[in-house]
Amino acid sequence: MLLAAPRFALPETVAEAVAALAERPGAVLVAGGTEVLPDLLWRRRSAAGFVSLRRIPGLRTVVPGLTLGSGVTAARLQRPDVAAAAPALARSAASLGTPQVRAEATLGGNVVSALPYRNLLPVLLALDATLVLASAAGEREVPFDGFVLAPGQAALRPGEVLTAVRVPVRTGFQDYVKVGRRNAQYVATVSAAVVVDTAERRVRFGFGNAAATPLRLDEADRAATAAVDWSTGAVTLDGAEAVAELVRRGVDPPEDDAATAAYRRHALGVLARRLLLRAGGADDR
Amino acid sequence: MTDDEWVSYELTVDGKPHQVTARWDESLLTVLRERLGVRGPKLGCAHGRCGACTVTLALDGESALTCSCLLPAAAAAGADVSTVASLAAGDGALSDVQDAFLEAGAVQCGYCTAGMVQSATGLLERNPDPTRDDVVAALYGNLCRCTGYGRIVEAVLATAARRRNR
Ligand SMILES: Cc1cc2nc3c(=O)[nH]c(=O)nc-3n(C[C@H](O)[C@H](O)[C@H](O)COP(=O)(O)OP(=O)(O)OC[C@H]3O[C@@H](n4cnc5c(N)ncnc54)[C@H](O)[C@@H]3O)c2cc1C
Ligand code: FES
Ligand code: FES
Numbered sequence: 001m002l003l004a005a006p007r008f009a010l011p012e013t014v015a016e017a018v019a020a021l022a023e024r025p026g027a028v029l030v031a032g033g034t035e036v037l038p039d040l041l042w043r044r045r046s047a048a049g050f051v052s053l054r055r056i057p058g059l060r061t062v063v064p065g066l067t068l069g070s071g072v073t074a075a076r077l078q079r080p081d082v083a084a085a086a087p088a089l090a091r092s093a094a095s096l097g098t099p100q101v102r103a104e105a106t107l108g109g110n111v112v113s114a115l116p117y118r119n120l121l122p123v124l125l126a127l128d129a130t131l132v133l134a135s136a137a138g139e140r141e142v143p144f145d146g147f148v149l150a151p152g153q154a155a156l157r158p159g160e161v162l163t164a165v166r167v168p169v170r171t172g173f174q175d176y177v178k179v180g181r182r183n184a185q186y187v188a189t190v191s192a193a194v195v196v197d198t199a200e201r202r203v204r205f206g207f208g209n210a211a212a213t214p215l216r217l218d219e220a221d222r223a224a225t226a227a228v229d230w231s232t233g234a235v236t237l238d239g240a241e242a243v244a245e246l247v248r249r250g251v252d253p254p255e256d257d258a259a260t261a262a263y264r265r266h267a268l269g270v271l272a273r274r275l276l277l278r279a280g281g282a283d284d285r
Numbered sequence: 286m287t288d289d290e291w292v293s294y295e296l297t298v299d300g301k302p303h304q305v306t307a308r309w310d311e312s313l314l315t316v317l318r319e320r321l322g323v324r325g326p327k328l329g330c331a332h333g334r335c336g337a338c339t340v341t342l343a344l345d346g347e348s349a350l351t352c353s354c355l356l357p358a359a360a361a362a363g364a365d366v367s368t369v370a371s372l373a374a375g376d377g378a379l380s381d382v383q384d385a386f387l388e389a390g391a392v393q394c395g396y397c398t399a400g401m402v403q404s405a406t407g408l409l410e411r412n413p414d415p416t417r418d419d420v421v422a423a424l425y426g427n428l429c430r431c432t433g434y435g436r437i438v439e440a441v442l443a444t445a446a447r448r449r450n451r
Contacts, residue, residue, distance in 0.1 A: 037355050
């Protein structure tokens with residue numbers, strides 16, 4: 001422990017963090033703090049103390065294959081090793097916040113924030129990522145799919161720390177797009193990720209702000225998979241339009257100051273079609 | 286305030302070591318400005334959008350430009366923080382980036398300038414030959430409500446050109 005005060009702890013291991021949290025009732029975990037500090041400022045959250053994960057070296061590592069520590073920053077996700085293994089994740093990290101925010105914002109904070117418009121979440125869905133969670137009771141691994149229960153509510157048990165995110169390495173096209181009033185200083189009005197797996201001959205989407213939680217659509221994935229000519233990789237316009245229609249029908253987007261539900265529904269169809277055509281090698285449209 | 290609110294730790298700022306005692310939830314920006322009297326970083330938005338509070342944080346062998354308003358200061362215990370004050374030579378002479386900002390008229394009220402200069406200096410260290418797009422991307426997290434960015438971008442490009450010809 002680098003620092004231990006009644007309301008603040010700076011552990012160096014996950015075990016120390018779990019213990020420090022248990023000893024400080026009302027304390028919150030802070031990784032980069034890029035959400036926690038603004039939330040406290042705007043009184044959207046209260047805290048009786050901080051347990052900081054910032055100085056746990058084990059949470060900041062990237063293991064090829066790909067296991068990302070929860071403390072890996074958005075800036076780190078943009079680097080070539082991650083960009084090669086999970087291109088959509090790197091693309092998504094590149095439009096998260098500002099350069100200064102990306103230097104501190106962590107993967108784990110993005111996941112546990114559990115908001116449907118957070119950048120990395122549709123990508124983790126499309127990639128079939130799993131989460132490693134640690135508590136005094138031990139470790140468990142769960143799929144990311146299903147981890148977000150409601151806006152802002154993750155299936156994290158009391159006292160649990162997200163330690164790592166495992167991301168299967170797929171060969172094939174990947175991309176992420178985000179529609180917003182500005183690209184990074186605003187949250188995504190809507191977003192979408194696509195992951196093509198040429199080994200399993202499968203296409204998978206993830207959608208942001210398309211419902212109360214990050215969304216996957218099995219029907220759209222099946223149609224997209226069928227729209228690819230797997231011998232050439234090409235995608236037909238008709239096939240892509242059929243996928244767009246399934247997306248428009250399948251989403252249940254929120255309505256707020258940024259956009260109507262109808263706009264979001266339309267835009268999500270456009271993003272799905274665009275991503276699939278890009279995957280098929282078409283020029284950007 | 287009760288005794289349990291306080292945390293004590295060390296911070297080095299612009300090369301000078303300090304022993305800090307602050308509340309557990311104070312941001313690095315608050316500690317720098319209110320506890321240590323370091324006035325280079327400015328309080329703009331306090332939530333990560335404007336970049337007026339940008340500092341260089343060297344911690345555990347890594348160094349990056351970051352918003353000091355977003356970081357709980359105690360999490361940076363033992364860190365080496367550099368502000369705009371460490372860019373100049375110390376004898377009152379400005380850095381070449383600062384000179385270029387003045388020459389280009391890239392400063393009006395000056396509120397954003399310390400953060401802008403920090404981000405620009407960081408960019409030129411990483412990438413001595415930036416394109417205009419590189420400069421715009423590097424300054425994306427720094428907002429200016431007066432100067433209109435054109436002159437700021439010019440100042441950064443001019444510094445890069447001058448360093449290449451040196
Ligand atoms: C100016 C600005 C712009 C932004 N733009 C974007 C954007 O474009 N896209 C986007 O997605 N986000 C954006 N964000 C939000 C934020 O930066 C990201 O969600 C970031 O990834 C959060 O990570 P963090 O480490 O800072 O989280 P923190 O603030 O430290 O924590 C966030 C939440 O997660 C919990 N938590 C963190 N780590 C763990 C863990 N390991 N285990 C359990 N719980 C944990 C915390 O208790 C807290 O509830 C922006 C923020 C700012 C300030
Ligand atoms: S004061 Fe920190 S970004 Fe505005
Ligand atoms: S010069 Fe006034 S904010 Fe930039």
